[in-house]
Amino acid sequence: MYRFILKRLGLLIPTLFGVITLVFFMLALSPGDPVRVMLGERANKEAVENLKAEMGLDKPMSEQYVLYLKRVVQFDFGKSIKTGADVIDEIGARFPATIELTLFAMFLAIVAGVFIGVISATKRYSFIDYASMFGALFGVSMPVFWLGLVLIIIFSVNLNLLPTGGRMDIRYYFTPITNFYIIDGFIHFFKTGSLNVLGSALSHIILPAVTLGTIPLAIIARITRSSMLEVLKQDYIKTARATGMPERKVIFKYALRNALLPVVTVIGLQFGMLLSGAILTETIFAWPGIGKWLYHAIEARDFPAVQGGIIVISVCFVLINLFVDLLYTVINPKIRTE
Numbered sequence: 001m002y003r004f005i006l007k008r009l010g011l012l013i014p015t016l017f018g019v020i021t022l023v024f025f026m027l028a029l030s031p032g033d034p035v036r037v038m039l040g041e042r043a044n045k046e047a048v049e050n051l052k053a054e055m056g057l058d059k060p061m062s063e064q065y066v067l068y069l070k071r072v073v074q075f076d077f078g079k080s081i082k083t084g085a086d087v088i089d090e091i092g093a094r095f096p097a098t099i100e101l102t103l104f105a106m107f108l109a110i111v112a113g114v115f116i117g118v119i120s121a122t123k124r125y126s127f128i129d130y131a132s133m134f135g136a137l138f139g140v141s142m143p144v145f146w147l148g149l150v151l152i153i154i155f156s157v158n159l160n161l162l163p164t165g166g167r168m169d170i171r172y173y174f175t176p177i178t179n180f181y182i183i184d185g186f187i188h189f190f191k192t193g194s195l196n197v198l199g200s201a202l203s204h205i206i207l208p209a210v211t212l213g214t215i216p217l218a219i220i221a222r223i224t225r226s227s228m229l230e231v232l233k234q235d236y237i238k239t240a241r242a243t244g245m246p247e248r249k250v251i252f253k254y255a256l257r258n259a260l261l262p263v264v265t266v267i268g269l270q271f272g273m274l275l276s277g278a279i280l281t282e283t284i285f286a287w288p289g290i291g292k293w294l295y296h297a298i299e300a301r302d303f304p305a306v307q308g309g310i311i312v313i314s315v316c317f318v319l320i321n322l323f324v325d326l327l328y329t330v331i332n333p334k335i336r337t338e
Contacts, residue, residue: 008325012318019314024068027303028061077308082300087308091290095312096179097167098282098289102274104182104205105213110267113217117224117263118256121232132221139218144277148211148284155207162207165286169200181205208285212278216270223266227259234258261328268324272317 052058059067071077077087120132156164163169167181174197176184182205185198231237232255240250282291290309297305 008322012322015318016315019318020069020072020311021065023307023310023314024065027307028064072311077311078304080297080305081302082297082305087304090293090305091308091312093179094288094290094293097181097287098275098278098291100180100182101205101208101212101282101287101289102271102278105209105274106216106267106271108209109213109217109220109270113220114224114256114260114263116217116221118228118251120221120225121228122251124229129225133225136218136221139214140222142214144211144215144280145284147214148208148281151207151211152284163204164207165204165284167201167204167288168197169204172196172200208281208287211284212274212281215277216267216274219270220263220266224259224263227262228255231255231259264328265324268321268327272320275313275316 049058057064075088077091079085080087080090083090116132116136120129123129152164155162174184174188177187178184181201182198185195185201188197189195237250237255240254241247278287278289279291279295281287282289283295286292290313294306294309294313296302297309
């Protein structure tokens, strides 16, 4: 087990280095001049050259790359061309919103996906099984932006049940403590006894979370079903049933526990994908997270902001996969014994 953990930790640094390097060259070689964006197309040549020298863009690419690596190690992504603020501060202000949305979406996907997968496997070839797998296939096939717009039309425009976007109703002013509005809503409730803030935070997150979580939900459901069907064929399951053990205990205590091994890996990958997939969802629902901010940074050719945002999302993706690998060593007895 320790050899497996050390091997995964050893891959972490070169993976992060590769990601950071790829981001630099992708943006360095992309069309567009960040200096022209900052000064405008009518800026004179002298002003352009002076700003390039100030930003280090007049140096050879190899020197720019070394300076870039030094800044990244110090968590210095420079200043946003669009706002003039430090990129790391802008990311820090928006990161909790994206993490909150991603965690809520992943929670819905795991609970619903595992439940549907288990029911579908235990009712194999029934109407429930066919309906569940058709729904899962439909969920994987749906474009995120289309699903988001459909949910807004149904639940916001026609039924007027849920808000169309944002994180909080402007009527409920409060001072965030953690910047995770659901947690802050609970804190506000315990302090004041009012559910207004918590209720508003939950109502605003439902539609974007469902939109973001539909694809991972469908994938988790399909993987859970396949894994459950494989486990239910094993001899120890047949033995447990032959002893007269209740079917519910057989399913949830023995079958599901072993069926979750491949599901955990998929959950980790999907969680990482949600961070990058949040760009579209946050833009559709005006969710003030990294995704929406990164979308506008790309639109404005704000290269420091784009670099910082992509690096943070990529690092999160790598760390999540490392965590899943470590979790896999805990729940998989084969690796523990090795």
